[in-house]
Amino acid sequence: MTAHLLLGIDTGGTYTDAVLFSEATGVIAKAKALTTRHDLSVGISGAVEAVLQKAQVPVSAISLVSLSTTLATNALVEGQGGRAGLIMIGFGPEDLKRDGLIEALGSDPVLFLPGGHNVHGGETPLDMRALDEALPELGRQVSSFAIAGYFAVRNPDHEKRVRERIREVSHLPVTCSHELSSKLGGPRRALTTLLNARLVSMIDRLIGSCEDFLKGRGIDVPMMVVRGDGALISAAEARLRPIETILSGPAASLVGARHLTGLENAVVSDIGGTTTDVAVLEGGRPRLDADGAVVGGFRTMVEAVAMRTFGLGGDSEVRIDDRGLKAKFELGPRRFLPLSLAAHLHGEAVLSVLEKQLRSPHAGRHDGRFAVRTGLPDHLASGLQPQEQALYDRIRLVPVALADLLVTTAQRATLDRLVARGLVHISGLTPSDAMHVLGRQSQWNAEAARLGLELAARGRDGSGQPIATSAKLLAEMVVDRLTRQSSEVILQACLHEDGAGAIDPAASLAVDRALKREPGIVRFSIGLDRPLVGLGASAPVYYPVIADMLGTAASIPGEADVANAVGAVVGQVRATVTVFVTTPEEGIFVVNGAGISERFLKQEHAFDVARLRAETMALETARANGAEQPVATLHEEIDAPEIEGGRKLMEARFIASASGRPRIAHF
Template sequence: MADHLLLGIDTGGTYTDAVLFSEESGVVAKAKALTTRHDLAVGISGAVEAVLEQAKAQVSAISLVSLSTTLATNALVEGQGGRAGLVMIGFGPEDLKRDGLAEALGNDPVLFLPGGHNVHGNEHPLDMTALEAALPELAQSVSSFAVAGYFAVRNPAHEQRVRDRIREISHLPVTCSHELSSKLGGPRRALTTLLNARLVSMIDRLIGACEGYLQQRGIHVPMMVVRGDGALISAAEARLRPIETILSGPAASLVGARHLTGLDDAVVSDIGGTTTDVAVLDQGRPRLDAEGAVVGGYRTMVEAVAMRTYGLGGDSEIRINDRGLAARLDLGPRRFLPLSLAAELHGDVIHAVLERQLRAQHGGRHDGRFAVRTGVPEYLASGLQPQEAALYERIGDVPVALDQLLASTLQKATLDRLVGRGLVHISAITPSDAMHVLGRQGQWDREAARLGLALAARARDGAGRPIADSAESLARLIVDRLTRQSCDVIMAACLTEDGAGVIDPAESLPVDRALRRTGGIVQFRISLDRPLVGLGASAPVYYPAIAEMLDTQSAIPADADVANAVGAVVGQVRASVTVFVTVPEEGVFIVSGAGESVRLIDEEAAFSLARERAIAAALHAAHLSGADEPAVTVSEIVDAPEIEGSRKLVEGRFTATASGRPRIANDQ
């Protein structure tokens, strides 16, 4: 085949998708396989083998592999990730109170070292005594380290010295803050670095699994990963900076949506198992969030599409509030393993427990719920407390019913911590189960879904009535709730884009009346000014009703189920580097960024050096990221106000951006 085939892979929380794509013909073949947490290569190989078989294609026809994933996004939304040690250089404990850093840190260890630099890159002496004392013990209780130095973006020397010493003693992955962002704002940069460190092992496992499978199949071609802004980077770079892959899946879906629909203006909503991601396409381009991506409640310094991610999906937890006169359902933010999927994998175990619980005279608080290990490698369970380790030991690879596992409320809290570490899944009813009961989905075990919903329907509201009279009626309530919550999150994202983010659609009475078409002397109406593009495997069953409630057209492309994988192969490589010129004293110009700080006495020479450095560094980064013949653009911001009649330079910022299509195998 003369035409190059590009292989796009998207690893989501539930499914791994694969597409074979031709730049001449578009999508040649597509396939799905379940994401296998215990060994990601199994799901990847399942999807890729299916797509190769469908296309009757030889592996020799593949010239590029590109990967997108929601694993990093899901981990942050669900509060998961490895245990990381944070080393702060030149900061104090009071800095943890800024930008949500203390909350993000949780119970992970933090060390404060004297040192750091000032705004011009001049150092305060570094003292590593505390690090030397703590390292031997720390290295046994964390899976990675994050290092953040005061003004490290102006001079990274102290971060580099601390990084080298940690690697020498612990042999664990270390992330430095200057490697992730050139922006000022130490605590937020430290937060971003901490989150990056937690994600290292997860993304490393994903890329390693993909590379291992490709090697074994004889597919020796460049491999790319989608960044959160939709651009592509090489797999090697993604391993070093996994935080840049947060919103990778959503960004890929946006690129894919534009390619598949041809729409320049649209609201794009992508529903997966764990999250719903919403963004706006304007004149064919997604807007980047200049402040940094917000995921799981944390604002990072990662440049990404202005995508809002909500903990709402087909596998969301269904929370039944039965204290009021009428029961209320709420979905998310945690992802559960659907009962229908658990039974597909472990049928007899699930059926036997559900049938036993249904035969009981009275319902139990843990009815219809199971725990099962996620299957991650054992080393990721390091640092468990004794009670956590004991409970983890009792949970295996086959689901165990919670009514047999938990003997106290304290044990429930312990289980929640194991779930938070990404070590254990809870299996229970989800919207996917409701869709199975209603016959709108059918890929897994429908009977297990029916039994689970029949159990849940027995719960009684404050008036003593069952919350639903059958599994089918509860399924309809769940799907109606998903439709409404989806409308709420889409509206919230769009109102924020419009600058009206103070309106909360979930709490607003006028919005509620408009969406429910409630009559009255005053009529409220709501509609979107552009089509709603629905993406995701379940888009055709969910989005027509959502678009109808929002009074707009729905656009669900034929390949909506693999839009992320399409977006992964049609994107471009892009790298940006900023170099600064500052003035510590009259007539002295410091050029910092993309190398050692340089002191000059001529402003134009400083500006010229800054431009050259930025261009060279951007081109180098683009080549490292796999770009083929990248083109460069430069933007300059010079802050030089007039003070008492004379110009006073405060700062010059020179940003070079290099972009181009990725190299393919035949070009090498």
């Protein structure tokens, strides 16, 4: 049973999951550890050590490690990453105004060089004098370089020459645009390349620290990383193209859902601590975003799953609007540190404050809320404004009550800025606390959850009535709100996929009546055309009720709590290569892509070369990405309209895809 075990690791917003998986028998063991955002390797080592202890198998039985991560996504969303120098070949300053490139560039340096190619691969001479003058100083100002050449997807020669010069002088990491995409659209390709360059050092540190830990435990085996489209890529390739790991975690959950349920067509909803991710499985494969993944407000050229992410999870802030005659509940989008978890970590520092607040005859506006440092290193807190620094100095690694911390209204906005920078967590009431009070979760401190709910319940609505008569009743109300809000976001994602995104389920009276199943002369009903797969640790509790509300069947696999980690190890390595044939003049056929430009006098000869090139390069790339025995398929797209009674070739595209399982260590 222990032969060739696969180790899957997923770093989420709250937990890092690890599974030991056998291709013969499935999940052998699973474990979780709290994600340590300031140093992800700590959470990874905690989860791996726990799963090894549970399985009681020797580390020599592990033959492959695969990682899914939200690190690249979070970094782009939060505007983090290294400083990169952008080299544009054959472009001008006006090109920066397209596709959000100038906004993405910010204060990073950009250099324009004469050169580039045309659509047929013909070159404008490259002039590197400006690069040679700037490189010595530029190399000291940035941590990496990004190169984008005009029509480099048709002829990458200039990008390669500039790359060699930069490496020769600066010895820094360099990303070329032709390595990331074969699609036309220079500015967006440049944007994608720039974002990739910024992520290189960050992903390098994550993979490096993970590899160091594994080797220290004697696990010296191939390591894979999940791409945003659900395919696997070797750790070495992920270091070169970290941009491909955006949406890695959600993609892994879809692959895991397919494997664990066997369903070909489904709506998959994954509820975590911070977010709910919703996507569609069609014919056993996740739907991909045809226009490229949007991350941090920028549309990239990276193929990734068409995933809708909502700020709704077990750790979402519970907001109570008590201004109306009846109190209303809203969850998220902010993530809080649950009171039950804060007390689990800090004990009496939290419990004593909650008890004191509950004994007070008058409710305070900040009752049941705390601030605590996230534990990021001090250098990441540089550049704070004086008022931010003053408040930050008063916050420690042990929670402090907001009632004691905030003296003025302005300080609340200052605290929000510290939270936005990732320096401080707010601890307060969440659905996870409600679940502890109802006995449906038990891993943290249920007493702190009860105290927090009692504090919230004693507030009064607009009619003067208490918000709830007991902590348990309030907990039920919070869980009911999570069920309803989850149904709304799943519907919103599905309507978007159907092209009906203008309908807002949260605001539609018709949807409201259908979800509530209110009786009336006119009956409204709503339903999905496929099952709802629920993933996440709390999926068995929430998703049967949500599926019933949405008029469909629920499918909650036994390993729903670690589906991402399962997806990380059961995926395939996949590589796609496109080769083009164009006609710059009558009787001349030019082959571009996957090698040097070549000219031919016969169309069929050019087509044969293009087919061979595409298949050969796809197989080579799949092997480089870690596939053991990849198999290639070929798809052809030929644009040859009828002109004056004869067919004239405009462009032919030969698209080869190679896929296979990752190679494993053989002992």
